[in-house]
Amino acid sequence: DVVMTQTPVSLSVSLGGQTSISCRSSQSLVHSDGNTYLYWYLQKPGQSPQLLIYKVSNRFSGVPDRFSGSGSGTDFTLKISRVEPEDLGVYYCYQGTHYPFTFGSGTKLEIK
Amino acid sequence: AVQLVESGGGLVQPKESLKISCAASGFTFSNAAMYWVRQAPGKGLEWVARIRTKPNNYATYYADSVKGRFTISRDDSKSMVYLQMDNLKTEDTAMYYCTAANNYWGQGVMVTVSS
Numbered sequence: 074d075v076v077m078t079q080t081p082v083s084l085s086v087s088l089g090g091q092t093s094i095s096c097r098s099s100q101s102l103v104h105s106d107g108n109t110y111l112y113w114y115l116q117k118p119g120q121s122p123q124l125l126i127y128k129v130s131n132r133f134s135g136v137p138d139r140f141s142g143s144g145s146g147t148d149f150t151l152k153i154s155r156v157e158p159e160d161l162g163v164y165y166c167y168q169g170t171h172y173p174f175t176f177g178s179g180t181k182l183e184i185k
Numbered sequence: 186a187v188q189l190v191e192s193g194g195g196l197v198q199p200k201e202s203l204k205i206s207c208a209a210s211g212f213t214f215s216n217a218a219m220y221w222v223r224q225a226p227g228k229g230l231e232w233v234a235r236i237r238t239k240p241n242n243y244a245t246y247y248a249d250s251v252k253g254r255f256t257i258s259r260d261d262s263k264s265m266v267y268l269q270m271d272n273l274k275t276e277d278t279a280m281y282y283c284t285a286a287n288n289y290w291g292q293g294v295m296v297t298v299s300s
Contacts, residue, residue: 074249
């Protein structure tokens with residue numbers, strides 16, 4: 074199975090600040106169709122996860138441009154700029170390239 | 186607006202069966218691969234199963250932890266996706282989420298397996 078390693082486990086950011094989360098996969102996430110099925114989700118307290126980024130760097134509908142995704146192969150990053158109170162929660166990366174699909178263990182974002 | 190509403194959860198004993206459902210609306214259901222993802226209390230997310238669309242022969246895929254015990258299915262005429270769970274184990278206790286093409290998620294349904 075593909076292991077998704079997320080770092081850090083938790084982070085604390087000031088309002089208006091910037092931060093990033095790393096996600097590394099144990100094998101390349103490039104699919105045979107040429108796409109890289111790497112996603113980022115945010116699970117706010119008491120809610121179901123919501124999609125932020127799909128296929129590495131594409132913002133989902135309604136996601137503010139403060140969120141950006143980058144990376145390739147096995148190394149991916151989610152950047153959050155101008156952090157706002159509603160950004161708190163747990164962020165997960167997820168690969169949909171190799172079965173079984175797998176999630177990272179999550180990064181908890183707290184607001185200072 | 187896209188809506189996914191799960192139902193059918195509850196408390197069951199080990200080795201029993203349960204079938205949970207997800208009603209979809211607000212998008213072309215027949216065009217979307219559907220998934221189940223679960224989250225044990227206080228834990229992270231775990232992908233459970235996927236079912237593809239009719240052009241892809243409704244192909245199904247499962248996590249190793251549920252293979253042979255769980256069955257995902259869909260009814261495009263009703264915009265419904267199901268998860269039949271047999272021989273349940275205590276470690277299957279979790280909130281089960283239905284997702285459409287990894288994009289939209291329901292609010293989840295709780296399944297508790299306990300004697």
